Amino acid sequence: xxxxxxxxxxxxxxxxxxxxxxxxxxxxxxxxxxxxxxxxxxxxxxxxxxxxxxxxxxxxxxxxxxxxxxxxxxxxxxxxxxxxxxxxxxxxxxxxxxxxxxxxxxxxxxxxxxxxxxxxxxxxxxxxxxxxxxxxxxxxxxxxxxxxxxxxxxxxxxxxxxxxxxxxxxxxxxxxxxxxxxxxxxxxxxxxxxxxxxxxxxxxxxxxxxxxxxxxxxxxxxxxxxxxxxxxxxxxxxxxxxxxxxxxxxxxxxxxxxx
Ligand code: SAH
Numbered sequence: 001x002x003x004x005x006x007x008x009x010x011x012x013x014x015x016x017x018x019x020x021x022x023x024x025x026x027x028x029x030x031x032x033x034x035x036x037x038x039x040x041x042x043x044x045x046x047x048x049x050x051x052x053x054x055x056x057x058x059x060x061x062x063x064x065x066x067x068x069x070x071x072x073x074x075x076x077x078x079x080x081x082x083x084x085x086x087x088x089x090x091x092x093x094x095x096x097x098x099x100x101x102x103x104x105x106x107x108x109x110x111x112x113x114x115x116x117x118x119x120x121x122x123x124x125x126x127x128x129x130x131x132x133x134x135x136x137x138x139x140x141x142x143x144x145x146x147x148x149x150x151x152x153x154x155x156x157x158x159x160x161x162x163x164x165x166x167x168x169x170x171x172x173x174x175x176x177x178x179x180x181x182x183x184x185x186x187x188x189x190x191x192x193x194x195x196x197x198x199x200x201x202x203x204x205x206x207x208x209x210x211x212x213x214x215x216x217x218x219x220x221x222x223x224x225x226x227x228x229x230x231x232x233x234x235x236x237x238x239x240x241x242x243x244x245x246x247x248x249x250x251x252x253x254x255x256x257x258x259x
Pocket of ligand 1 (some may be wrong): 083086116117119136138140149152
């Protein structure tokens with residue numbers, strides 16, 4: 001199996017309550033060849049119950065990265081996929097597990113990817129979902145859609161493995177194609193969204209006291225494209241230029257008032 005590709009894939013568990021589920025998720029990952037586990041604010045970790053349920057996958061637990069926020073866990077990732085047990089009122093792009101596997105494997109050949117799982121009782125918040133390109137839902141019975149966390153990790157890790165098998169079992173990552181692109185990472189995108197929001201406030205297009213989901217709509221729009229690093233830079237250049245124009249214009253009005 002292609003080790004390089006798998007090393008670029010991280011499984012992120014957000015706010016897990018039961019340490020046993022963390023262990024069982026580690027076991028599920030290991031059976032499918034995945035090894036990079038990230039934990040965002042786990043309720044109880046490390047814990048003997050996690051080690052017991054890992055049944056031999058405990059080195060995934062010892063090397064797990066414990067983070068204090070989701071953006072921290074997603075640093076450096078060019079593709080972030082959320083997982084959800086339910087269709088949401090928030091309309092966000094939804095992916096089939098098979099489609100997710102293919103996309104993750106394609107991107108992971110050269111870039112870091114993350115698959116994000118939510119809390120046992122409440123899943124991911126809408127705000128957390130907004131950090132992700134799309135959400136994947138494992139098809140289930142309509143009125144009983146919530147799998148155990150580790151079971152969901154098992155199924156989606158399996159899909160990633162199947163997708164990797166389909167593209168062939170190369171031992172090394174494919175050579176970089178001439179003219180291949182560098183996708184923007186999650187932290188670069190967050191920097192861009194923050195800059196976009198501030199610029200929209202500066203040019204009085206956006207009032208943060210009456211948000212009306214404008215930022216969410218922009219996030220959804222840009223999530224639909226595979227923004228490259230250089231494109232994010234161009235967009236930020238445009239934002240900086242707009243901010244400078246507003247500053248100049250407001251200085252002029254100040255001067256006029258004073259004279
Ligand atoms: N009541 C919660 C269920 C959470 S189950 C909710 O409505 O979201 C815990 C986690 O397991 C979920 O956040 C998700 O990451 C994963 N999961 C459970 N069932 C799933 C499904 N059918 N498809 C995709 N992920 C699922």
